[in-house]
Amino acid sequence: MKKTDYLTRIARTPEERLLLSRVWDLMENAQQRSIPQYTHFLSPEEQRLVRSLLNTVGGGEPVFWGGYEEAQRKICVFLPDWMTFEDWEEQPVTAIRASWYAGDSLTHRDLLGALMGQGIKREMVGDLLVDKESCDILTLTEMSPYLLQNLTSAGRAKLSLSPVSLGALHFPVQEVKRIHDTVATLRLDAVAAAGFSVSRAKMADYIRAGRVSLNWAETDKTDAPVKAGDVISCRGLGRCKLAETGALSRKGRINIELERYL
Numbered sequence: 199m200k201k202t203d204y205l206t207r208i209a210r211t212p213e214e215r216l217l218l219s220r221v222w223d224l225m226e227n228a229q230q231r232s233i234p235q236y237t238h239f240l241s242p243e244e245q246r247l248v249r250s251l252l253n254t255v256g257g258g259e260p261v262f263w264g265g266y267e268e269a270q271r272k273i274c275v276f277l278p279d280w281m282t283f284e285d286w287e288e289q290p291v292t293a294i295r296a297s298w299y300a301g302d303s304l305t306h307r308d309l310l311g312a313l314m315g316q317g318i319k320r321e322m323v324g325d326l327l328v329d330k331e332s333c334d335i336l337t338l339t340e341m342s343p344y345l346l347q348n349l350t351s352a353g354r355a356k357l358s359l360s361p362v363s364l365g366a367l368h369f370p371v372q373e374v375k376r377i378h379d380t381v382a383t384l385r386l387d388a389v390a391a392a393g394f395s396v397s398r399a400k401m402a403d404y405i406r407a408g409r410v411s412l413n414w415a416e417t418d419k420t421d422a423p424v425k426a427g428d429v430i431s432c433r434g435l436g437r438c439k440l441a442e443t444g445a446l447s448r449k450g451r452i453n454i455e456l457e458r459y460l
Contacts, residue, residue, distance in 0.1 A: 208251055213311065217244060218251050221274065225252070228276035236275045238321035239264070242414030248274050263446040264324045265291040265364050271324040273338070287382050292326065292339045294346060295362040297332040303353035309333050312352035312429035318345075328368045332363060348349040373460040377438075384443065386412060390430050393438035393456045401432075409433045436460075 200373060201222055209215035224235040225417060240248065245262055247361050252260055261283045264272035273290060275283060306328050313323055313335075324336035379392040390410060391401040402411055402420045411431040412422055424430070424440055432435045437459045444453035 204255055205253065208247065208254060214247055218247060221248050221251060223278050228278055232278040232360065233277060234244045234277050234281065234286055234288065236273045239271045239273055239324045242270055245272060246415060263291060265293060266367060269325050269336065279331065290339055291336055292342050292350065293362045293364055293367060294335045294337060294342060294359055295332055296335060296349065296357045296359050298355045298357055300331055304352050304355055308352045312349060316348050327368060327370055329368050332368060334367050375460055377456040377458055380447050380453055382451055384424050384452060386424055387420040389424045389440055392430065393430060393433055393458055394435045404432055
């Protein structure tokens with residue numbers, strides 16, 4: 199099967215096709231030129247697409263890295279056969295800490311807006327770890343000097359920037375609300391309705407309108423199966439995870455526990 203056939207088989211949109219075509223070229227360059235190659239930062243859904251391509255073409259097991267193990271946004275690294283990620287001396291991902299006065303209050307949206315205001319594409323930065331008085335910005339190493347020089351403010355808040363090692367990242371405490379409920383079935387509309395405290399009918403409308411993602415993949419299927427560990431996102435409502443499924447209740451419904459991220 200030719201490259202174009204693989205791309206047609208996997209990509210659903212022109213944007214996905216372009217992404218996978220670039221990934222294919224990087225994979226080939228790593229082997230043919232025998233030098234490491236890596237992508238820009240990929241969203242979880244883009245990572246899923248890349249894995250699907252590599253599994254289909256037999257491209258081996260890639261290395262996904264976002265600066266720390268649990269990162270959501272990661273680059274995909276392709277290495278020559280003779281090299282391991284641990285042997286690679288180059289560090290493609292670095293971190294910058296942006297600090298502000300305690301009296302200012304900045305959110306993820308504020309910091310991301312400041313980055314975009316500098317003309318920086320979203321794909322050039324990874325996760326933003328926003329704490330009360332600072333934000334650790336994961337970025338491609340080649341972007342670090344530009345950020346250190348130009349990212350001076352976010353809204354009215356003045357920023358003080360400095361490099362920080364990946365081993366010294368500040369991880370904000372994630373507030374989680376635990377929800378115990380029962381559902382008739384482990385369908386997406388039923389589980390998401392419980393997680394976001396809305397009616398099942400309303401959640402079904404959200405799903406059909408394209409507002410809901412399951413494991414970061416947008417879906418319009420109200421009956422998509424959900425299992426323990428799956429993450430559900432809904433634009434405007436946030437994100438939750440099906441943490442556990444339990445035994446049936448007396449009425450034959452399934453006991454579930456969800457974690458809703460606040």
